[in-house]
Amino acid sequence: MRRSRGRVIYVDSLEDFDRRLAAGARSLSGWRLRALDLAERGRELRTVDVAGSLFLGCVLHADDEASIRARGAVVFPAVPDSPVDTYRTALYTPQELFDAADYPQSLDARVYAWSQRGSSRDGALAQSLHDHSIGLALEQWVRGRTLVGVMGGHAAVRGETSYAHGARLGRLLAQTHTVATGGGPGAMEAVNLGGYLSGFDEGALDEALVMLSAVPRFSPRIDDWAKAAFAVRDRFPAGAESLGIPTWHYGHEPPNAFASAIAKYFRNAQREAILLELCQAGIVFLPGAGGTVQEIFQDACENYYADESSTAPMVLVGREYWTERYPAWPLLQALARGRAMEPHVHLVDTVEEAAQLMRPGEPR
Structure with a gap:
């Protein structure tokens, strides 16, 4: 504000x-x-x-x-030839980033194209000032809110079971917290969708999932993918607030339209650290690959050195996934053993179990 x-x-x-x-x-x-x-x-x-x-x-x-x-x-001074407002005082909205019917002409696409033209002193200054301004705006936005984070892979496809599970998790978590994600497609979009529809009945979420399944992926046409999302927003207006923190570092992946506030950064490392830091109510990790595994252990590192008063819950969803396909759980358990974080790390099979662990006052 x-x-x-x-x-x-x-x-x-x-x-x-x-x-x-x-x-x-x-x-x-x-x-x-x-x-x-x-x-x-x-x-x-x-x-x-x-x-x-x-x-x-x-x-x-x-x-x-x-x-x-x-x-x-x-x-x-003003930075010449920059498509971003380097001194903006508010987070982005989906409407700002998708401000053109033809996605390549949108602000989101123009900024990414500009960022890929090669570095210059003015360009680097504009990006740094922009990210600093977004950080200040984000500080204002999170005040008075308790954030719970959800990390997961961008490969979850609309219409698939994993996408629906992410949406139901977002809906459940948003009953007691403000949901935050990496702001991109896949599991991130699903969770923000669930957060957006958390004030509606379950039938609304079921209907939205059917509507979105008509355009499963953002490729080959981001326009069609985004239009399907905005059609859901039009069908169910005035959804609940949630946060997305994407990055133009992965500019080929568009932000999702269900986060009401979007803190989009140029620097991915800065964005990753901020997302983990903000989620004081804890983080749920859905199945993902390299990026999600990195986030698990980046969060684990924070908890490893934390005392009891500042340890945040970590919940991995998918027992077989995190013990066999990508066995992050055994290493996380080993790191936690004997530390203040030990009682705060969990492995569950369902999103309902994960949401229950994140409810205020629940034993963790």
């Missing part, structure tokens, strides 16, 4: 800037002025105390910029 009062004030329009000065503001300390055309506000800027203020991508005359810098303001 964008702050308009208190120590930090975001000023995102020239009208808001003028209104505040007209109301008697004489110090801009703590102000974050974002993408304002201040070329005609030089006189006003010279009459106020600008120490402690931050000008992000604002248009300023050279002498005005020199003046406010000399008087204690910090100025970050």
Whole structure:
């Protein structure tokens, strides 16, 4: 949520800037002025105390910029030729990222294409500033919410049993927590779908699963895949909130449309660490491959060194999968033995068992 009062004030329009000065503001300390055309506000800027203020991508005359810098303001210039708003103050919505009927023309696709053109100093600066801004917006968004994470493979296909299980898990978890995923397709989309429909009856989820099964995969046409998702949203409007944290590092995979808030990063390592850190209520791991295995042990490392007060539950779903196909469970058990995390790691067979373990007050 964008702050308009208190120590930090975001000023995102020239009208808001003028209104505040007209109301008697004489110090801009703590102000974050974002993408304002201040070329005609030089006189006003010279009459106020600008120490402690931050000008992000604002248009300023050279002498005005020199003046406010000399008087204690910090100025970050606009980054040229960047398709992203490097100083944005809110997370993305699905509608923002899928803002064109033809996916290659959408913001999501344009940003990915831009990120693949080769590195430059300006491009690297834009990406770093963008990810920093997304991090700040995410801090605001999670306040007052208790997040439970779900990790799983992108290969789960609409219409298959594994996809339906992910959706039912998301629906169950969202009864008591805010659901967070990696924000992509497959199991991640399924869980966000379940979270989105958690306020509807089970029949709504069954109907949505049938609707989505008509377009099982995002390839070969992301447009058709996304349209099916937005058709579900139109059929069941005003769904519950959930979070997706995808990355343009995997730009060939589109974000899913069922996360109400999308914190999309350029840097995958930063995104992975943040996703694990935010899920203080614990993480459920659905069947997946390399990426999911990495996430299991990245989370396990955090828990291995944690004390009892900061250990978060870990639940692996699929006894045969995690003991035979990818035997992560025996190693996780061995790591946990004798540590504070030992009673907080679990192996179950069903998503219902996993959701029960994540209910507040349940023994873990």
